[in-house]
Amino acid sequence: MALGGGIFLTQNKVLPGVYHNFISAARAFVNLSDRGYVGLPIQLDWGPDGEVFTVTVEDLQKDSRKIFGYDYTDSKLKGIRDVFKNAITVYFYKLAVNAAAAQNDYATAKYKGARGNDIKIVIQANVDEPTKFDVQTLLDNVVVDEQIAVASAGELVDNDFVIWKDTATLQETAGTPLSGGSNGDEITGGAHQEALDALEAYGFNTLGCLSDDPIIKSLYIEYTKRLRDQVGAKFQLVGHKLGNADHEGVIDVQNDAIGEDEEVFGAVYWVVGAQAGVAVNKSNTNKKYDGEFTLDMSETQTQQQLTALLKAGKYVFHRVGEEIRVLEDINTFTSFTVDKNEDFSMNQVIRVLDQIAIDTANIFNNRYLGKVPNDKAGRISLWNDIVRHRQELQALRALENYDKEALTVEQGNSKKSVVVNEVVVPTVAMSQLYITTTVA
Template structure:
């Protein structure tokens, strides 16, 4: 006889048998989201076209030639190396207008850009089977692919650098370079907007603005304000001499890069990675600059200069002995009010608040949204999870003096709404010391 079995919601089964529910014991939500994620629209000589692509520290070290077209140590990757001094994952979008892929009679570069012109195809007769060919792909005279004893171009397999033309006629050549590769026209605000639109689907801690053009910098500033204030995305923009922005989501690097052939905004690379990678219970105040760009110190030499810049909300590098360090981990917010005081100018405070927002949204969206009834039991469960998360934040000293009893969760104005009220006190690192010494 077939017996009943399976799980039950209510005790309404008809057949005899065993009905067994397996459930997890109640476990509080204490997950903290990782940091170290960067969004970076960037001009490149090589790389994926027209879409966001993610690169990790390990990817950069192992596959930099395949991803960016250059060895890890090449000067062309100086800025990218600086980002990864502290970042874990970077979401890149290659900026290009009417770029072209290099080509010759046998192959076309896998990606558009000037680096494709450094690819050469060598075709030799196979030693063992002279009627067949050995086909080599070289990038800057370095062998990156070799296919042995192929009969026709149709037998060739695309590699990380070229797509072979299947209808080509193979013929022995000591080396036929690809040509016609181009980075295209001057980069405009339109392609930056395309990059920002594409990045909107990704979560990251900082967004880097790699431009010295006022209109493009303004685009990034307004984009950041809109996403933070209207959409709810929690990241900070890092740019160079952005003007009067007055916003807690914007970090304005003051120092120029002035080394040979360096972009004036070169410090943005390092700062973007450093701000993304710092832990929520840490500050970048007095952090030593470890980037490769040469920074101009002429505007940050005297105490008067530093005070003026700091009061203006500028992110400043200054010299401390033989080192260059971050003066204070601040953003551009300066219009303090009773409701929004000077605490909001501290990036460590903003990181804590952003972490609270990101983690609470993840908790609600994955565990409660559309799943848990909006009754007293459901709200108590949410109260426990939010409170446990805050206590974990307090354990790692990101916040202090948190009182779970002051966390209230009630039904909102509609039956599906939940209203949460709490008080949080972010912890910040020491940066000033006042001493009174009494001598007797």
């Protein structure tokens, strides 16, 4: 090609021809980040070891046996089902101390835990090729894998439940169970710390504390405060009877679970999902409890009890007729000041502020960090994106009366820093009605 062409940065070309730049028109890049994400360290009989694993509600419904070792309807999964009544994605970490994987002469369970003891291997001679074998893997006497006409163990392909021993000698057996699987010793604070360390790399809206140990609960509270206040991670902790946490990032569920074989902190499963899944412009105040745990109402019967609990920053379920509902969508922050008033005790306000923090960081990190010059034009572009984002929140009625003229985007003390100042007014759902009716 004799003539010049292509794109140009400056007008310094030598050859004659057409140099053409295609540039996207400026437009808003202000998608709101999704909600519905939960971080959850949890004791399990089955599941990936020593790592965070991601499960969606679709995964749970389709592959619960493969992921957790039980059918979706099994009572062992009722807490997990409660989480997913409102959550869309959960980052699980299986808590374990000295757990062991079950095994027999032919295979080792894919994961550590007691559920591996319910696996058995059935080996039969193949009908068409008697010198070869048909090998089945059964879980609770249900076939979960079958491999036909296998000549040796070396030909077997690992499945979702077992890892085969390549050197094993295949022999016919009506069913050889795996044994020795164990959930290990009592869960320690160290196991919880490992889980929290692993989860630190993930982004989620809520973190669940499934423990009644005061020391472990304190670990979760301090972890949450550190990540929110020092690292900038925006999530809320949900736990049961956490004590005097006094922090907007901590939600303290008051009601005990009292059903047969239920963990006392059973309500946490439902709350951690409900708080993650609620939209930025919605509240869980008066939300109906549809979880599977039986909740104790003895501490939340009278107005005097409820008033005291609300003043103490407790997240409370109470009975309304035949239904159980959330009294107020609040957190544990109670030490109100002029700079930090009672608005910060409302979870709906915190969700809006967290949404602003997360989305503004995404806008800056994805569009501006290391890409846009810190000059007047660059700062005007950032100002426009922030305004569009806040206007989107206002359209959702998560904010009100946003004044874009009060938003300033200026150069900071160094040439690479930008300083933003603004005023936002989060909206909250109605929860109190005062009526004066004049009768003529």
